[in-house]
Amino acid sequence: MNMNFKMPTTLITGLGCVGRSSANLAALGSACLIVTGASSAKRSGALADMETALKKENIRYELYDKTEQNPTVLTCLEAGEKARAAGADFIVGIGGGSPLDAAKAAAVFAANPGMSERELFSGEWKNSPLPVAAVGTTAGTGSEVTQVSVLTTSDGLKKSIRDDRLFPALSLGDPAYTATMPVSFTLSTAADAMAHCVESYFNRLANDISRTFAVRGVSLLADTFKKILKGGADSLGFDEREALYNASIYGGLAISVTGTAFPHAVGYFLSERHNVPHGTACAVFLPLFIRHNIKCEPEQAKEFFLKTGISGDELISLVEAVTPKCDVSVTEKDLRELAPRWTDNASIKKSFGVFSPEFTTDAIRQLFKKD
Numbered sequence: 001m002n003m004n005f006k007m008p009t010t011l012i013t014g015l016g017c018v019g020r021s022s023a024n025l026a027a028l029g030s031a032c033l034i035v036t037g038a039s040s041a042k043r044s045g046a047l048a049d050m051e052t053a054l055k056k057e058n059i060r061y062e063l064y065d066k067t068e069q070n071p072t073v074l075t076c077l078e079a080g081e082k083a084r085a086a087g088a089d090f091i092v093g094i095g096g097g098s099p100l101d102a103a104k105a106a107a108v109f110a111a112n113p114g115m116s117e118r119e120l121f122s123g124e125w126k127n128s129p130l131p132v133a134a135v136g137t138t139a140g141t142g143s144e145v146t147q148v149s150v151l152t153t154s155d156g157l158k159k160s161i162r163d164d165r166l167f168p169a170l171s172l173g174d175p176a177y178t179a180t181m182p183v184s185f186t187l188s189t190a191a192d193a194m195a196h197c198v199e200s201y202f203n204r205l206a207n208d209i210s211r212t213f214a215v216r217g218v219s220l221l222a223d224t225f226k227k228i229l230k231g232g233a234d235s236l237g238f239d240e241r242e243a244l245y246n247a248s249i250y251g252g253l254a255i256s257v258t259g260t261a262f263p264h265a266v267g268y269f270l271s272e273r274h275n276v277p278h279g280t281a282c283a284v285f286l287p288l289f290i291r292h293n294i295k296c297e298p299e300q301a302k303e304f305f306l307k308t309g310i311s312g313d314e315l316i317s318l319v320e321a322v323t324p325k326c327d328v329s330v331t332e333k334d335l336r337e338l339a340p341r342w343t344d345n346a347s348i349k350k351s352f353g354v355f356s357p358e359f360t361t362d363a364i365r366q367l368f369k370k371d
């Protein structure tokens, strides 16, 4: 098993790390555009800390705070054009997965005037994207350390761009920024991190490095889930926030090698058609994925549970306990419309065993068919 690994991002973590990183930001240029969503960057204090850090080095900045959940290509184009008009040398993304992914795509648009949506997804970029500095305010996405940006196309479909030029140049991870998230949201975003780790471990592209990250991520998540489920909101202090944040980074590092697998591939339609938050949309398929691997890859599963210190049943129970109820109803017509997606799906093919289109359709039917 190989150890191939590439991660050109400078990662700095810990309490107050944004304030200590002015020189790292200055190394990226003298003007930037800050890309955020509507509220979490402000509420968490991350935006104020970033503004202070930029002012310290006399870095000019403008703010684009219109990133929506599941950002569209159009939003990224708008942000990219704003960055170009502002003469930005780099982009700062602050938020959960949506603003961070939007910041990466805005960096491509900013450097490539007139680029089409097709060219964005095909990687036909004349110029390299502007450098990106990423500041996470949720613990789940791992986008801070990946070369992936997931966007909603003009057809309303979620589609990912995976390109080494999208690795952030700088990633600043202060777990304190996640403290304003309510417990239920904290757990559902952390379920995304759990999905990243499990889907990366049971993945045909896994190697020794990615599996080491995945195991560490699962151990941290499982221990912290147990504490929070037992103790409630009071048990969610800085140490637990830090454990969840670090786990999300481990998940990001793991999928930077492997990409995701069956649960993410199937979960996208729940966000596209039913507005289900990303973490929940993937985590609902995780118990099925874990059972599938226990059955078809018993030796690998045995090693995984030995290394993570948790049993299969326990892991499934924890995932079910932290995943919010997904009140979605899917009809036979929906299933027929979705069916072509399950053939030749690259992420599904990376999963072990066989996930036939019929199996996938049946799995969705069992979870969401109401009549």
Ligand SMILES: [Fe+2]
Pocket: 141, 192, 196, 264, 278, 282
């Ligand atoms: Fe994810």
